[in-house]
Amino acid sequence: DTAVSQTPKYLVTQMGNDKSIKCEQNLGHDTMYWYKQDSKKFLKIMFSYNNKELIINETVPNRFSPKSPDKAHLNLHINSLELGDSAVYFCASSPLFGPQHFGDGTRLSIL
């Protein structure tokens, strides 16, 4: 039974489109995260929610908007996709300050 699941696994789309990535966790954790990993494997945190409240909001373009309908879900919506958005996006969950459990990633390619 998958602990942190992301959909879709692959996303290929054109510049200017709007897309969403969904994340769900069944671990009962209070905190969820979105990360962007670039081609050099650098992992950058984007957002974090604790009990549906935004607690980390790093400097990312406002084209990126997270939504947490409940503490088991954290979705990422991206407007007006750009070439530089191509990356692997990881969702994770944890107890606050605790070890994180990661999903397998969503590989986003912008044509």
Add this chain to the structure above:
Amino acid sequence: AQSVTQPDIHITVSEGASLELRCNYSYGATPYLFWYVQSPGQGLQLLLKYFSGDTLVQGIKGFEAEFKRSQSSFNLRKPSVHWSDAAEYFCAVAYTSGTYKYIFGTGTRLKVLA
């Protein structure tokens, strides 16, 4: 600003040799410390964590790490590396100083020679 430094971008070792991956952090108090491993095409997996207590912590896959407060370090070690250990390794810290932070290092890519 608080940071996590992994000074080695790449490390190559022979199978059976010992391994040490370095991690230094800058933060006034002791943060929560973690090591993660990422195999190609996968998400990150927790190897071990340090919150408090014994400064030598044991993790999965035969890894251990030692917290040294005086050096602000949390180095990862393994006495004998296996070919399957080839992967990317990330050190991470979590802390709060009014706001909650969780910071990853830039990673160390481990290559294992047969």
